[in-house]
Amino acid sequence: xxxxxxxxxxxxxxxxxxxxxxxxxxxxxxxxxxxxxxxxxxxxxxxxxxxxxxxxxxxxxxxxxxxxxxxxxxxxxxxxxxxxxxxxxxxxxxxxxxxxxxxxxxxxxxxxxxxxxxxxxxxxxxxxxxxxxxxxxxxxxxxxxxxxxxxxxxxxxxxxxxxxxxxxxxxxxxxxxxxxxxxxxxxxxxxxxxxxxxxxxxxxxxxxxxxxxxxxxxxxxxxxxxxxxxxxxxxxxxxxxxxxxxxxxxxxxxxxxxxxxxxxxxxxxxxxxxxxxxxxxxxxxxxxxxxxxxxxxxxxxxxxxxxxxxxxxxxxxxxxxxxxxxxxxxxxxxxxxxxxxxxxxxxx
Amino acid sequence: xxxxxxxxxxxxxxxxxxxxxxxxxxxxxxxxxxxxxxxxxxxxxxxxxxxxxxxxxxxxxxxxxxxxxxxxxxxxxxxxxxxxxxxxxxxxxxxxxxxxxxxxxxxxxxxxxxxxxxxxxxxxxxxxxxxxxxxxxxxxxxxxxxxxxxxxxxxxxxxxxxxxxxxxxxxxxxxxxxxxxxxxxxxxxxxxxxxxxxxxxxxxxxxxxxxxxxxxxxxxxxxxxxxxxxxxxxxxxxxxxxxxxxxxxxxxxxxxxxxxxxxxxxxxxxxxxxxxxxxxxxxxxxxxxxxxxxxxxxxxxxxxxxxxxxxxxxxxxxxxxxxxxxxxxxxxxxxxxxxxxxxxxxxxxxxxxxxxxxxxxxxxxxxxxxxxxxxxxxxxx
Numbered sequence: 001x002x003x004x005x006x007x008x009x010x011x012x013x014x015x016x017x018x019x020x021x022x023x024x025x026x027x028x029x030x031x032x033x034x035x036x037x038x039x040x041x042x043x044x045x046x047x048x049x050x051x052x053x054x055x056x057x058x059x060x061x062x063x064x065x066x067x068x069x070x071x072x073x074x075x076x077x078x079x080x081x082x083x084x085x086x087x088x089x090x091x092x093x094x095x096x097x098x099x100x101x102x103x104x105x106x107x108x109x110x111x112x113x114x115x116x117x118x119x120x121x122x123x124x125x126x127x128x129x130x131x132x133x134x135x136x137x138x139x140x141x142x143x144x145x146x147x148x149x150x151x152x153x154x155x156x157x158x159x160x161x162x163x164x165x166x167x168x169x170x171x172x173x174x175x176x177x178x179x180x181x182x183x184x185x186x187x188x189x190x191x192x193x194x195x196x197x198x199x200x201x202x203x204x205x206x207x208x209x210x211x212x213x214x215x216x217x218x219x220x221x222x223x224x225x226x227x228x229x230x231x232x233x234x235x236x237x238x239x240x241x242x243x244x245x246x247x248x249x250x251x252x253x254x255x256x257x258x259x260x261x262x263x264x265x266x267x268x269x270x271x272x273x274x275x276x277x278x279x280x281x282x283x284x285x286x287x288x289x290x291x292x293x294x295x296x297x298x299x300x301x302x303x304x305x306x307x308x309x310x311x312x313x314x315x316x317x318x319x320x321x322x323x324x325x326x327x328x329x330x331x332x333x334x335x336x337x338x339x340x341x342x343x344x345x346x347x348x
Numbered sequence: 349x350x351x352x353x354x355x356x357x358x359x360x361x362x363x364x365x366x367x368x369x370x371x372x373x374x375x376x377x378x379x380x381x382x383x384x385x386x387x388x389x390x391x392x393x394x395x396x397x398x399x400x401x402x403x404x405x406x407x408x409x410x411x412x413x414x415x416x417x418x419x420x421x422x423x424x425x426x427x428x429x430x431x432x433x434x435x436x437x438x439x440x441x442x443x444x445x446x447x448x449x450x451x452x453x454x455x456x457x458x459x460x461x462x463x464x465x466x467x468x469x470x471x472x473x474x475x476x477x478x479x480x481x482x483x484x485x486x487x488x489x490x491x492x493x494x495x496x497x498x499x500x501x502x503x504x505x506x507x508x509x510x511x512x513x514x515x516x517x518x519x520x521x522x523x524x525x526x527x528x529x530x531x532x533x534x535x536x537x538x539x540x541x542x543x544x545x546x547x548x549x550x551x552x553x554x555x556x557x558x559x560x561x562x563x564x565x566x567x568x569x570x571x572x573x574x575x576x577x578x579x580x581x582x583x584x585x586x587x588x589x590x591x592x593x594x595x596x597x598x599x600x601x602x603x604x605x606x607x608x609x610x611x612x613x614x615x616x617x618x619x620x621x622x623x624x625x626x627x628x629x630x631x632x633x634x635x636x637x638x639x640x641x642x643x644x645x646x647x648x649x650x651x652x653x654x655x656x657x658x659x660x661x662x663x664x665x666x667x668x669x670x671x672x673x674x675x676x677x678x679x680x681x682x683x684x685x686x687x688x689x690x691x692x693x694x695x696x697x698x699x700x701x702x703x704x705x706x707x708x709x710x711x712x713x714x715x716x717x718x719x720x721x722x723x724x725x726x727x728x729x
Contacts, residue, residue, distance in 0.1 A: 086729065119563035119564075122562065123562055123563040123567040140573045184567070185567070
């Protein structure tokens with residue numbers, strides 16, 4: 001993402017009162033519906049703190065993952081996502097705070113039995129076959145005999161690797177390895193699944209397949225906590241988003257809520273005209289807002305109500321003697337929200 | 349372009365400390381070890397002393413003179429004082445068989461002439477040649493001295509004549525190796541097997557680091573598997589592979605080189621299981637000591653080759669100086685090889701393996717516990 005998208009945030013915002021070429025009705029915005037809201041919490045993280053020496057990694061992180069929910073955990077590099085995932089799977093001991101899984105403290109014996117982990121790396125044995133890997137991780141998760149066989153057959157079908165079940169994983173494509181990696185984390189039918197960037201480095205087809213697999217799991221009731229840097233994935237494939245920055249939760253809500261709370265509901269409008277502008281276009285005599293600049297044939301601005309303001313904006317352009325060649329309307333995206341909340345500084 | 353390739357590779361070498369060490373430090377270390385072994389060993393001015401005792405069956409002034417001459421030899425270390433009493437031939441044979449002595453010198457009368465039987469362990473091929481020469485010389489000197497003293501026309505400057513030299517007969521009696529295959533074969537079978545056992549164990553330990561690097565360890569420890577179970581599972585696996593590895597090696601030695609494996613199966617099994625388990629624990633210790641596989645590779649090459657050189661896997665320990673032999677006892681290989689030597693060469697009962705089995709068992713246990721303690725840091729941050 002980009003400087004271009006970042007620059008778009010700085011485009012002038014036109015409110016309904018700014019365009020005076022016609023009557024303006026009050027604008028309304030509709031938030032995307034939330035799929036999960038009233039279910040009990042599957043995972044509750046409360047006041048989690050962790051420092052490595054003097055370096056704080058988590059500074060009081062609190063949020064919930066509800067039963068059956070798909071939650072995307074976002075954040076720039078070094079935000080604390082990996083530390084949080086390691087705390088959840090017991091590999092890092094938090095300094096303060098609690099984690100409850102399905103109503104039980106996660107550090108109790110057997111507290112993590114309902115938790116599945118899919119690491120970012122391909123954490124399977126490359127020199128075992130698909131079936132052997134699944135059997136091994138199934139047994140590590142406590143499955144035995146008939147249940148194990150049933151789950152292995154299910155996992156092979158689920159991953160679509162029936163014809164490669166007895167091939168060594170080391171010879172697989174990246175996407176196939178990712179699917180095996182995913183399957184090995186869910187052999188024990190976990191109620192909560194942690195995924196650390198499960199689609200990194202795979203092609204769009206494999207990514208689609210992986211998310212289809214995750215949707216299938218989710219439909220059977222598995223709650224999913226996913227970290228990713230693919231913001232489009234998070235936007236399209238999750239019910240709720242938590243953004244972490246500098247060890248703290250800086251946003252928590254649905255995409256609609258995050259948009260409303262951060263960049264607002266305005267839309268970016270890009271209008272290409274038939275010739276370069278002679279001078280910037282004044283939106284209304286009462287305001288000082290202008291769009292475009294001399295010599296440009298592409299005008300960018302943000303409007304709050306597309307249905308009412310856009311026709312009037314097009315009329316205004318025409319009245320100034322220009323023909324509209326093309327119009328593009330962009331809704332505010334997670335990219336805008338993310339950069340708005342976490343800034344533009346490099347974090348590496 | 350070529351110069352750029354050259355520069356890039358030099359720069360990469362300078363950035364890689366392990367490769368630098370393997371390139372420059374390890375060869376020097378090995379050169380030093382071998383220089384110490386052979387520089388202070390037989391053939392140099394500080395000849396390692398050969399452990400001997402004398403059995404004087406004649407007990408005459410002449411035979412006592414021979415013993416006295418031998419005691420003054422720089423190359424021999426007498427394991428019993430002059431005043432400690434006499435020793436008989438059977439006891440001396442037992443002492444050679446169980447490795448307390450390298451050789452027993454039995455002085456006897458043969459056709460009214462002094463002669464000597466050297467009760468030898470023929471696995472030490474150097475010792476028998478050295479002692480034969482020293483005893484022959486002592487016999488000749490003593491007999492010549494006696495002849496001169498009783499000669500009517502004494503000639504103080506006379507050298508022992510050829511007749512006397514011919515009479516001074518020395519016979520080497522192999523008290524261990526009669527009817528056996530070449531002792532060097534079983535020694536090298538054990539030496540090579542133990543060395544590769546150590547390499548295999550460090551390789552197995554490397555898989556641990558690989559799992560840690562690719563997050564498989566995170567995944568494993570997020571299951572019901574505990575670190576204790578993981579370490580013990582790996583230890584059992586590496587021990588089983590080690591036992592099989594040594595068994596295959598000795599089976600081959602039996603088929604091709606006539607080493608009697610089946611005839612010594614009880615001792616072989618004990619030594620092999622204990623050696624393989626200790627080597628596996630050693631591999632896990634090295635793995636948990638290191639942070640990366642690169643570190644492990646560097647450390648294991650240095651340690652395994654050094655231990656193998658000092659411990660007798662590469663050159664027999666009997667050619668080393670006494671001090672190096674003592675150093676060798678700090679290595680894993682020396683105890684394992686001594687145990688196999690007792691099984692296959694000396695054919696001692698399994699009870700005689702107690703020191704070797706004890707040392708290997710205890711060291712294996714210490715390695716394993718230390719590895720477990722080191723692995724604590726991988727469980728939680």
